[in-house]
Amino acid sequence: MSALRELRWNRESRRRDLRANGEGWGNDVSTPATAYESLGARQAAAQGQTRVVVQDGHCSRAVGSRAVAEAFRQALAGRADAVLMIAGCDGACWLAPRVLVITPDGQQVARHEIMPGERLTAFGHVRPEDAAGIVASLAAPMAAAPDAGAFWSLQRRVVLRDCGAGDALSLDDYVARGGYGGLAKALAMPPEEVIGEVLRADLRGRGGAYFPAGRKWQAARAAQLSKKGPLYLVVNAEEGEPGVFKDRHVMEGDPHRLIEGLLIAAYAAGASKAYIYINAEANLSAERVEIAVAQARERGVTGDGVLGPAFACAVEVRRGAGGYVCGEETTLLNTIEGYRRVPRLRPPFPTDAGLWSRPTVIQNVETLANLPFILSEGADAYRRIGQGAPGTKLVSLSGAVQRPGLVEVALGTTLRQIVYDIGGGPKPGRRIVAVAAGGPSGGLLPEAALDVAISPGLLHPTGAVLGSGGMTVVDDTMPVPQVVHMLAQYNARESCGKCTPCREGTPRMAQALERLVEGKGSAKDIEELRALAEIVPAASLCGLGQMAAGPITSALHFFGDEFSRLAR
Amino acid sequence: MDPKIQKVLDSQTRTVTVLSCLIAIQESFGYLVEGAIPAVAQRTGASVNDVYSVATFYTHFRFQPPGEHQIELCWGPSCQIFRSDALMKQAEEFAGIKFNGTTPDKKYTLRGLECAGACALAPVGKLDGTLVGRLTPEKLRERLIAMRQNGGGGHHG
Numbered sequence: 001m002s003a004l005r006e007l008r009w010n011r012e013s014r015r016r017d018l019r020a021n022g023e024g025w026g027n028d029v030s031t032p033a034t035a036y037e038s039l040g041a042r043q044a045a046a047q048g049q050t051r052v053v054v055q056d057g058h059c060s061r062a063v064g065s066r067a068v069a070e071a072f073r074q075a076l077a078g079r080a081d082a083v084l085m086i087a088g089c090d091g092a093c094w095l096a097p098r099v100l101v102i103t104p105d106g107q108q109v110a111r112h113e114i115m116p117g118e119r120l121t122a123f124g125h126v127r128p129e130d131a132a133g134i135v136a137s138l139a140a141p142m143a144a145a146p147d148a149g150a151f152w153s154l155q156r157r158v159v160l161r162d163c164g165a166g167d168a169l170s171l172d173d174y175v176a177r178g179g180y181g182g183l184a185k186a187l188a189m190p191p192e193e194v195i196g197e198v199l200r201a202d203l204r205g206r207g208g209a210y211f212p213a214g215r216k217w218q219a220a221r222a223a224q225l226s227k228k229g230p231l232y233l234v235v236n237a238e239e240g241e242p243g244v245f246k247d248r249h250v251m252e253g254d255p256h257r258l259i260e261g262l263l264i265a266a267y268a269a270g271a272s273k274a275y276i277y278i279n280a281e282a283n284l285s286a287e288r289v290e291i292a293v294a295q296a297r298e299r300g301v302t303g304d305g306v307l308g309p310a311f312a313c314a315v316e317v318r319r320g321a322g323g324y325v326c327g328e329e330t331t332l333l334n335t336i337e338g339y340r341r342v343p344r345l346r347p348p349f350p351t352d353a354g355l356w357s358r359p360t361v362i363q364n365v366e367t368l369a370n371l372p373f374i375l376s377e378g379a380d381a382y383r384r385i386g387q388g389a390p391g392t393k394l395v396s397l398s399g400a401v402q403r404p405g406l407v408e409v410a411l412g413t414t415l416r417q418i419v420y421d422i423g424g425g426p427k428p429g430r431r432i433v434a435v436a437a438g439g440p441s442g443g444l445l446p447e448a449a450l451d452v453a454i455s456p457g458l459l460h461p462t463g464a465v466l467g468s469g470g471m472t473v474v475d476d477t478m479p480v481p482q483v484v485h486m487l488a489q490y491n492a493r494e495s496c497g498k499c500t501p502c503r504e505g506t507p508r509m510a511q512a513l514e515r516l517v518e519g520k521g522s523a524k525d526i527e528e529l530r531a532l533a534e535i536v537p538a539a540s541l542c543g544l545g546q547m548a549a550g551p552i553t554s555a556l557h558f559f560g561d562e563f564s565r566l567a568r
Numbered sequence: 569m570d571p572k573i574q575k576v577l578d579s580q581t582r583t584v585t586v587l588s589c590l591i592a593i594q595e596s597f598g599y600l601v602e603g604a605i606p607a608v609a610q611r612t613g614a615s616v617n618d619v620y621s622v623a624t625f626y627t628h629f630r631f632q633p634p635g636e637h638q639i640e641l642c643w644g645p646s647c648q649i650f651r652s653d654a655l656m657k658q659a660e661e662f663a664g665i666k667f668n669g670t671t672p673d674k675k676y677t678l679r680g681l682e683c684a685g686a687c688a689l690a691p692v693g694k695l696d697g698t699l700v701g702r703l704t705p706e707k708l709r710e711r712l713i714a715m716r717q718n719g720g721g722g723h724h725g
Contacts (some may be wrong), residue, residue: 001631003581044574058685058686059685059686059688059692059699059701061698061699062684062686062689062692062698062699062700062701062702063700063701063702093686093688093689094688096689096701182708211615239685240682240683241683242644242645242646242682242683242687243644243645243646243683243687244685244687245685245686245687245688248685254698265664279682280626280628281681281685282685316582316583318582318583318588319591320587320626320628321587321590321591321626321627321628321629322626322628322682323629335587336585337620338585338586338587338588338589338612338622339585339586339587339618340621340622340625340626341625341626396687396688397688398646398687398688398690399645399649399687399690402650404687404688404689404690405688406688410597436645436690439645440645459612472645472646472649472687474649477649478649483645486645487645490643490644490645490682494682
């Protein structure tokens, strides 16, 4: 017997044994539905108790959430009626560190409802010394949450539904919130039907390219037919693009939602192994995802059997070692294989020959985190969200607004609503000048153009894109050419050097901008910028070079006067 | 092969690649120690040249032991809009060297972060591996002085 056949035989016989003995998935493991039922048999730990939820995400830690969590742990010691729960952040970063109090009986002041019958009170800017007071008054009505304006009311939270309120460290809590229900539903359908449902929902890749997820899965399935051997799923959790911090929130706050989405995609595409690639800086994401993967494996949700013996998928977390090089997916494959992060020529596309030359489906964290909703609520429910295109988008809002944070809005929401209503507009005494949409790879939109509705692809022909949803707001404290210079410097530093026009062109653009900003520039520098802005994108293999001119082209278009003044 | 390096390379429990070996060595020693490159080449079957190209490509790796204290400041766009350049100047004055580098007495290492992913709390930095948000030059100065007074260190960020 060949080694491979032996391996397969062993796995098959192990499944038969498990089935016969009823081990691993409870007593009756004949269907995913019964396996799922037995998964939910354990009750969430906190039922009937007040939950004090400390939002402990990696950015909240930067303003002291760990000390707050520790203070609450001490204050809650010995209390039978209340428990401490660690969550990720809900996206109201300007209020961090945040603490929520969720009572089981509905007696408290409510801001919004979390679960039927439960009420929630939120605190912002919590200090460790506040813990004793908050815990002492748990039974009494609490002060209302700080004014958040339209921060919540304009959001439509699908991916982030439980981020900040759900237990980030518990599979049971996720199941109690309905988690893994979408996976159970998917496993009861043939993979082709799951693909059909996702195509009908028109779910497109949220990493920035907006390619239909279902079509990727179809292509990989077709490629695998002609090549015997494994098919891989790679989760792109690199999120190296500056100004974007969405995937981190999902991984830190609701890691099981990512794993559920991953398993749905793996089942539909026919992947037997999944790699979650997490960047070198995102330690807390990696920590929480590792915990969730271990829990899922232990409870029969991943590994040799996914809610039963019919489908197997192993999940492994891989770490990177720095460097941006765009969201370019072929560079990611080189990193997982352990080599330099340079792009590959396409074709072949990863769905034909990706990781270790095997058919490979690559999806972003946010894309996958939409799947539990699509499967459990159905494609029609998903299609009812959004205008122009279905679904929501996570937007990382930072820069010169009053309420920076991570928000989830229906597609079709305008940038003006995001910046002014959700973000609260400019800081007192300031004026918003532009929004850098899509970071160093996007473009600048002037204030007057903010009425554009967000949709996949270009927000303006000059280069502003929705991309992965990074929005950095620029006010009148810094001149636009200086902002563009800074973005160009970023691209120059991050160019990997594989394509000469990008390696040589991005520093040249940054130098021309530097001369202009320092008042040593001339009209020739602007000419050079225009020329390079055509050459570099045309002659580069990956997104970094292809998009590097975006901020320059758009800024010259909208803020040309400011550059001309500098060129004199 | 240096037995200490060998032990680190053998302790990997997952898919072993050139990159995973280099990460394991840096996590264990704080930097890529002498002998690391040929050891990784030997372990993975890649050429020394290939391993070296990987080690010099990723910004994460260093070939010198880091200073006792790590001062990292974010130079992403959101942080720059909130004048991270003023923070960098403050740190440079404090340590007496420019970004990126290590002081001759190996006390402080200054490093720019590409983006710490905490843009809503900009400007941010990492001091001895701990992320600090909503920084001002004054707040940074306080933290740096506290860092100097507390001494210790030894954290490999």
